Amino acid sequence: MLNLTLNVGSLIVNGLTIGATAMDASSHQLRIHQPEPEPAVGHPNTQLIVDEVLRHLRGEPSPASGSPQVGPKLIGAGESLDTRTASPGVNQIHTLRQVFDHLYNRAKTRKTESSWSGYRTLLRYWERFQAGAGPCVTAIDRDSLQRFFEAVPEWHSRRSWERNRDLLFALLKSSCAESSDNQFGRDRSAAVLSRDDLPVWRLPEDQFFRNRPKATGKGGQKRGGHRKRNIPLLTVDEFGGVLEACNGAEFMQPLFWKTWLSLLWYNGHRFEDSLAYCWDTGQLHVNLTHRLLDFTESKCGGVSAVPMPSWLVNHLMNLRDASGTPASGQPVFALPKGQRLSRTQTSDFRLPRGDLTNRARRFDKEYVAIWERAGVPIRHPHEMRAVAISHWLKHAEKYRFAATGHKPPGGDVQLRSYVILDQEFYDAAESFPYPK
Numbered sequence: 001m002l003n004l005t006l007n008v009g010s011l012i013v014n015g016l017t018i019g020a021t022a023m024d025a026s027s028h029q030l031r032i033h034q035p036e037p038e039p040a041v042g043h044p045n046t047q048l049i050v051d052e053v054l055r056h057l058r059g060e061p062s063p064a065s066g067s068p069q070v071g072p073k074l075i076g077a078g079e080s081l082d083t084r085t086a087s088p089g090v091n092q093i094h095t096l097r098q099v100f101d102h103l104y105n106r107a108k109t110r111k112t113e114s115s116w117s118g119y120r121t122l123l124r125y126w127e128r129f130q131a132g133a134g135p136c137v138t139a140i141d142r143d144s145l146q147r148f149f150e151a152v153p154e155w156h157s158r159r160s161w162e163r164n165r166d167l168l169f170a171l172l173k174s175s176c177a178e179s180s181d182n183q184f185g186r187d188r189s190a191a192v193l194s195r196d197d198l199p200v201w202r203l204p205e206d207q208f209f210r211n212r213p214k215a216t217g218k219g220g221q222k223r224g225g226h227r228k229r230n231i232p233l234l235t236v237d238e239f240g241g242v243l244e245a246c247n248g249a250e251f252m253q254p255l256f257w258k259t260w261l262s263l264l265w266y267n268g269h270r271f272e273d274s275l276a277y278c279w280d281t282g283q284l285h286v287n288l289t290h291r292l293l294d295f296t297e298s299k300c301g302g303v304s305a306v307p308m309p310s311w312l313v314n315h316l317m318n319l320r321d322a323s324g325t326p327a328s329g330q331p332v333f334a335l336p337k338g339q340r341l342s343r344t345q346t347s348d349f350r351l352p353r354g355d356l357t358n359r360a361r362r363f364d365k366e367y368v369a370i371w372e373r374a375g376v377p378i379r380h381p382h383e384m385r386a387v388a389i390s391h392w393l394k395h396a397e398k399y400r401f402a403a404t405g406h407k408p409p410g411g412d413v414q415l416r417s418y419v420i421l422d423q424e425f426y427d428a429a430e431s432f433p434y435p436k
Helices: 046-058 081-085 096-107 113-130 142-150 158-174 206-211 236-248 254-267 310-322 356-374 381-395 397-404 423-430
Strands: 010-013 016-019 284-287 292-296 303-307
Touching (some): 096 113, 096 158, 113 142, 113 158, 236 254, 254 310, 254 397, 303 397, 381 397, 397 423
Antiparallel strands (some): 010 016, 284 292, 292 303
C-alpha cells in the first residue's frame, strides 16, 4: 500500500482552501472548507498535485498507468451512506443449519449439552426432507412448514409436532435481533429476520392426528412411544416362577428382588418411581402403619393413596428389618445417600444413585437372569406396568386408575381423583391376584 504524506501548507484551488499540513493517504477524512473567495495564487503545479492526491485517495486510476491505486475512499466518494454502513454478509443465504451453529456457539455455555439433542434431530429430519441444506430461513413460510411436518413419519402425534414446532421457532427467533424477550438473538446489524417476518403457522386440529397413519418399524414396533411386543399377559403362575427364581440372585439379596417385583406386579410403577420410594415420608413413600402406598405420579401429577395387601406389607416389613431398620425418609430400595461406597464395593440393598454404568452392568444383568431361570419370556419394567393395569382392569376396574396412578380417559377425573379410600378398596387390594 502506498503511504503518501503531503506537506503543502495551504493550497488554494478554484476558490477552495485545502488544509493539508500533514495529510496521510491512509487517513479516512479530508477536511475541506470553503472560505471567502480569494484570488488563485500559488505554484503553477499546485493544481496537478492536488488532483493526483484526490485521485489516489478515491482509488481512481492514474492517468499515467491507468490502473486503480490502492487506498481508502473519501466519504461521499461514489457510495451512499447505506452501502457504507450495511453489515457484510446480511444478504447472504443463512440456512437452518447455519442458524443453529450460530445459536449453539452463542449459548453453548448457558445450556447443557443434552438440551441440544432435540435441535440436532430436527435438523437431521429437515435436511432429509430438503435433500440437502435447504433454503434460506427467509424463504421458510407456513406452507413449507406444513409439508415438512407431514413428511416426517416419526412425528405421528400432536405432542411430537408441538415439541418440534417450538424448537424450530426457537431457531428462527434466534436469527432476529436481540431483545428483552429474545436473549439469544443477534446484534441488530447482523439480524437475518425481523420479528414480523417469522412465519405464522398453527397445528392442525386433533382429527388430523387421529386420521394420520402411524409409522411402524420392524416387528410392528412403533417409532417413539411404547414398544409393542406380541406376548401374552403374564399369569399368576408364571409370576410365581419368577419369584422363585429370585432365590438364585447374585446381585442384591433375593428379598430385594421379591419385594421390588411384587410392587411392580401390584402397582405398576414406572422404573424410576419404583426405586424412589422412601419410608414414611416423601413424594413416594410406604406407610406401614396404615398399610398405604402414598405417591404422586411423576408424569401426570396424580396423587394417590393405595391400600396394600398383606403379602406386600409382609415383604416390605421383612425388607426394612433386614436393612437395619432405616429411619424415616430413607430409600426403601437403596442405602441412605450419606453412605459413600466405591463403585467396586458391593453391599446388600444397594442400588447406586446416578451410577448408570454399574446399574447397567449388574442390575440389568441380574434382572434378565431371573427371568431366564424362571423360563418365562422377559417383561421389561415398563411392561410390568401394563401387566398391573391389565390385572386391575380384570379384577376391580373401578380402582384401576387410583391403584396404578395411570391417567384416566380425558374428562373422567373421578376415576382417580375422587375414589374414596373405603373398606371396599381395602378388600379389592387384599384379594388382588398373587401367587400362593
